[in-house]
Amino acid sequence: MSESVSGFAQGGADLELVGVSKQFPGFTAVDNVSFTVPAGSFFALLGPSGCGKTTTLRLISGLEEPTSGQILVGGKDVSSTKAHQRPINTVFQSYALFPHMTVLENVAFGLKQRGVKDATQLAHEALLLVELDHLADRKPTQLSGGQQQRVALARAVVNRPALLLLDEPLGALDLKLRRQMQIELKSIQSEVGLTFLHVTHDQEEAMTMADTVAVMNKGKIEQMGPPAELYELPATRFVATFLGQSNLFDGVVSGTSGKNVKVTVGKLTLEVPASRTKVTSGEITVGVRPEKIQISRKEPTASATRSVIGPGTVIDTSFTGVSTQYVVDVPGLNKLTVFEQNDGDIVAAGSKVWLSWATEFSFGIPFDTEEFVESDTTTRSLAVAKR
Amino acid sequence: MSLTAFSHGPSGVAVEPAAQKKSRMVWFLLLPGLVYLGLFFITPLISLVITAFKEAPPGAFIGEYVNAFRWENYTEVLSLYGEHSVRSFLYAGAATLIALAIGYPLAYFIGVRLRPYPLWQSLALVLVIAPFFISFLLRTVAWKQLLADEGFIVGTMKAWSILPPDAHITGTSISVIFGLAYNFIPFMTLPLYSSIERLDLRLLEAGKDLYAGPVTSFRKITVPLTMPGIISGTLLTFIPAAGDYVNASANFLGSTSTTMIGNVIEANFLVLQNYPHAASMSLILMSAILILVSAYVFKSGTDDLL
Known part of the structure; x- marks a missing residue:
């Protein structure tokens, strides 16, 4: 050496x-x-x-x-x-x-x-x-x-x-x-x-x-x-939640349509590109990153390439300068997080909105309860506790 | 921080009375200690210096001396007891080294290896101090019995031909040095422990990571970082050991051929009643230790450690 x-x-x-x-x-x-x-x-x-x-x-x-x-x-x-x-x-x-x-x-x-x-x-x-x-x-x-x-x-x-x-x-x-x-x-x-x-x-x-x-x-x-x-393209629920934020919908695969896998989430049907999911049958979790979602006051037209959910209610907005973060409550689904680039048009809390994103941004991951939860314990204190 | 310090500049004058009050408080709190030192250290020291210059008037009784300025007291004791002085420092030095060789691994074990087990750590420390519960005179006499010619240890060693048949241990330099080392090991171990206990093991890991093997890590990281403990341990052992008069006494582990300064001083004070000689010998011992210790502390470069 x-x-x-x-x-x-x-x-x-x-x-x-x-x-x-x-x-x-x-x-x-x-x-x-x-x-x-x-x-x-x-x-x-x-x-x-x-x-x-x-x-x-x-x-x-x-x-x-x-x-x-x-x-x-x-x-x-x-x-x-x-x-x-x-x-x-x-x-x-x-x-x-x-x-x-x-x-x-x-x-x-x-x-x-x-x-x-x-x-x-x-x-x-x-x-x-x-x-x-x-x-x-x-x-x-x-x-x-x-x-x-x-x-x-x-x-x-x-x-x-x-x-x-x-x-x-x-x-x-x-x-x-x-x-x-x-x-x-x-x-x-x-x-x-x-x-x-x-x-x-x-x-x-x-x-x-x-x-x-x-x-x-x-x-x-x-x-x-x-x-x-x-x-x-996170592969697990843990990665999807630890590395950045994700909106996740737990559902069941109900079939295919073209290159997409169809997933039933409650009363809703979402689509995921088959190339972006390893799960093609049974329980599945569909995810989409908050900044991929577009927020609109009028209902956009759903298509094979565009997923739409709504209507929902904006329950919180926080302005961060570069972007605005919305928390949207859609009945029957979890609360969704949306990051919109700051283009001067801020949707007020309480507004009725529809959410849409290009289906190609959806990803499918195995259903799992493992989710990353932020904790206060630092690495060091944890290491000490384990010694 | 520095900015706020500057901004307080003008108000500095107003702060002064408080500071004065504070310093008066400090002196008040120091008073008992200073009085104690004055009464029980400075006064006897002056008395000792005066005694060291006294002389016996013509036709005096034994133990009768008058004030004088007799420098010869010093030269006399140096020529009479020079050999004993050298022996004292050699014995004390050897005992210190042995105590360090035994105390360091012991302190390291308690301070590092037992660190994850606080209960065992406390127990081990109690065991280090436990001998103090018995008078050290008793313990030293016990060693005299154990090391005696008729004792089991010497008998076995002779049987195994480790010792020649006419050899004995008590009364030799070996038994005196052994006794000194034995008696002072706790004084060595405790300061070492307090230093080693604070040793940051992550630094040893960093040493390993930087290609230092176990020996180099010990020499270049562990020893320098525990130097304060090594210095106070060796001082706490060497200083009292150099003046010790119990172990070397013929009543305990020594004989007439192992007499140390402590025994000389004791004999002059209590048996010969030659107070000026005893006093000047005490002062010589004191200054010699002071010089040795200052040289040692200075040499170890501990100005930023102590």
């Missing part, structure tokens, strides 16, 4: 997890997880608190041992090696900067452990990359949260690891700084060409930064793919 850290031109390596499980006494944190992260890509592991994403990360870094399964880095099985022997570095949620060392010593630490020549020089270069070289002689406690975060990033990146793991490193920053760091992180990733694996519970962060997003729930990967694909 030490010969490969000489230059700044070293790329990342593939990461492959094959049927990895981790059991703690009393519960399974990671349940038969398999995925591949191609070299040089930005992969995000997204999920709510306690879904097993941090445990997955710790398994990859070697801080935990898997109960079963294999972890391969660059095609080599590293499952049996110790954390300090793996060509992997982590940016920790808590940053975990060594308080007794200066910023420079922190950054040079990994290089010195491997006996890299010019460790100090390379550490300075890494600090330049995160624009903190002028603070090289400070102690970590003298830095702000955002600066500490960048030092933690420099300390990991400087080693040119085959794989860089990011454990919610932006979680402790305020929103503005977080957005700024997201952009910086992404640009550093494309600059140094390393393989990044980012763990986060912030779906917006995952979608804006990653090439591939894996949504994790209860120790399992629910769905994996490019962010747009996951958003446009």
Whole structure:
């Protein structure tokens, strides 16, 4: 490994997890997880608190041992090696900067452990990359949260690891700084060409930064793919509700019409393109994203390409600037959420409206009661509770 | 924060009386402590310095001394008891190292390994302090019995040819150093524990992640971060051990060949009644420890740790 850290031109390596499980006494944190992260890509592991994403990360870094399964880095099985022997570095949620060392010593630490020549020089270069070289002689406690975060990033990146793991490193920053760091992180990733694996519970962060997003729930990967694909065509109820919002209608498949599958929802019949549903018989849930729905005061004409429901009553409007969010109550259905672009025409609460959308935007997912519910528990408090 | 600090500038004058009142309050609260120190530390210290310069008038009785300015007291004790001084520091140093070697793993076990089990942690701490429930004189005499020539330990060691047939343990340097280490292990372990207990294990994980093996992690992360505990532990062991007169006494684990400064001072005060010698020896011991300790603290670079 030490010969490969000489230059700044070293790329990342593939990461492959094959049927990895981790059991703690009393519960399974990671349940038969398999995925591949191609070299040089930005992969995000997204999920709510306690879904097993941090445990997955710790398994990859070697801080935990898997109960079963294999972890391969660059095609080599590293499952049996110790954390300090793996060509992997982590940016920790808590940053975990060594308080007794200066910023420079922190950054040079990994290089010195491997006996890299010019460790100090390379550490300075890494600090330049995160624009903190002028603070090289400070102690970590003298830095702000955002600066500490960048030092933690420099300390990991400087080693040119085959794989860089990011454990919610932006979680402790305020929103503005977080957005700024997201952009910086992404640009550093494309600059140094390393393989990044980012763990986060912030779906917006995952979608804006990653090439591939894996949504994790209860120790399992629910769905994996490019962010747009996951958003446009969620495969499970959990993904549909965790990644953005969805209007969901539970129904039963009643037949087909052309390229569409017909679904009976109460007294209503909705259509879903057959290519956008894996379920073609029995119980099904039809979904549509709020921004795909058009709100109108007059009843639009339904057709094979346009689904219409209504009439319903607007029970709440909230103006967010770019768009207006409506909550519409349609008798016999759940309350629907609609995002309308702000075109100056706001429908007042209490108005009678019809909702319509292009049928090609509908998606069908298996009927399931599993829905994402926002909770107050943070990842850390949950992790502590489980120890 | 800084902006509000500036905006308070003009009103700073009005704040002053309150600050004065506050500082008077501080002195008031310090008063009992200062009086205590004055009565029971400064006064005896002055008396000790005066005694150290006294001389025996011609034809005096034993133990009769008058005020004088006799520097020779110091040179005399140094030439008479130089060997004992060196021995004291060697014994105390060896005992400190042994106590550290035993106390550190013990404190680490209690502070880190038992961290998920607070009940066991408290129990283990009680066990560390438990020996204090019995007088240390008794415990030291007990060790004298255990290590005696007729005792089980020496007998077994001789039977297994670990010790030659004519060897004995009590009365040797080994038994004195052993006794010192044994008696001071709790003083070493408790400050170490309080330091290790606060050790952030995530930093050790970060070390592992940055290619540091167990030995390097310990040397470069654990030890520097627990340095405050190591320093206070070694000081709390070394200082009293250097002045100890129980373990080295022939009544306990020592013999005439293991006499330490403490025994010399005791003998001069209580047996020989040579008060000036005892006093000057005490002062020499005090300054020697002060110099050693300052050098040690300075060398460990602990200005930002302590």
